[in-house]
Amino acid sequence: MEYVIGHYSYGAAGGQTNMGHMNQNRGDTMAGLAERLGQEMRESLAAYFVLPRLQEMAQACLEEKLQESLLFGKMTVLHYRMFAGEDERIYRAAAAVELMVLSLDMIDDVQDKDNKSVVWNGYAPEITLNLALGMLMIAQRLLLEGGFDPERARQSARLLSMQVLTAVHGQTLDLLNEIPDEEAYLDMVSQKSAALLVCACMIGTMLATGEWMEQVRGYAEQLGIAAQIKNDIRDLANWDNKNDFLNRKRTLPTLFLLQAVTDEDRWILDYFEGRLTMEDVLHRRDELEAIMEKTGTMLYSSVRMRTHYYRFLDLLGELNLDVGWQEEMLALAE
Incomplete structure (x- = not known):
C-alpha cells in the first residue's frame, strides 16, 4: 500500500545523513523503556480523563496493556534513536502510539465480541467505546503538544490519523469477512495490522529526521x-x-x-x-x-x-x- 500524508511529499533519501552518529544513543534505547512508557501513559490518562470513574477504568485498561510487550512504542523509540534523535520527549510520542494501539484493540474486541478475559470487556460496550475514543484523542494531543518541532509534530499527528483511518478500512474488510482470495487478504492485512506498525516506525523516523x-x-x-x-x-x-x-x-x-x-x-x-x-x-x-x-x-x-x-x-x-x-x-x- 502507498500512503499519502495530507498534501506533503517526502523523499526517501533523507535521514541517512545522520547514520554515522547513531551509535551514541543505542545504550539507552531499550533500557527501562517499558517502565518509562508506562509512566508517560499513566500521567497522560490522569491529566486528560478528569471524570474520576472514567479515569479509574482507563487506568485499569492501561495496567492490562502494560502486561504486553509494548512493541509499537518500542519501535517508535528505536527508530527515533536509530536516526540520531536525542530528545527525551520521544517517550511521550511512543506513549501516544501505544495509547492509539490500545484504543483500537479495545474497539476491535467490542466489535469481535471475543477476548472476554480483558478488563475492558467487563465494562458496558458503550463505556469501553468512550474510553477508546478518549485514548485516541489523547494520543493526538500528546503528539501535537509533546514539545517537538511544530512541523514534525504535525506530520506525526497527521500520519497517526491517516494510519488509523487506513486501519478502520482494513478492520471493516475483516468484519465483513467477504475476502475472496489471498490477494484480497494481503490487501486487508496491509490496511489493518501492518498499517499500525508502519505508523509506529514512521513516527519515530519523522520526529528524528522530518522526512518520510x-x-x-x-x-x-x-x-x-x-x-x-x-x-x-x-x-x-x-x-x-x-x-x-x-x-x-x-x-x-x-x-x-x-x-x-x-x-x-x-x-x-x-x-x-x-x-x-x-x-x-x-x-x-x-x-x-x-x-x-x-x-x-x-x-x-x-x-x-x-x-x-x-x-x-x-x-x-x-x-x-x-x-x-x-x-x-x-x-x-x-
Missing part, C-alpha cells in the same frame, strides 16, 4: 504482514473461541484450506458456507487437523509468513544500518 522514508515504510509493512499471518496460523491451530475455522474467518490459512479440500472433505466447505452448524463440526477437530496436514495448509502458511519476513530483512538491509541497530530491530521483531 519509503524503506522504513516498506519493511514495517512486510513485518506487519508476517506477524499477522503468524497470528492467523496460531488462531487456526488453537481450538478455542478464537479459532478461525469455527468462526468462519477468511484468513490466509483458511482460504488455502478451502481451495485445497477434496470432495470427500466437503463438510469443511459446507460449514464455511453455513450449511452446517458449529455443533455439527465441534467433534471433528482431529479430522480437521488431519486434513490440514494432508493439504499442507500450515506448511503453506508458514512459507508465506517467512516470505514476508525475509522481504522485511532485505528491505532492512538496504538501509545499511550499523549492525547494532539491526540487532535491536531483529530482537524486537522476534
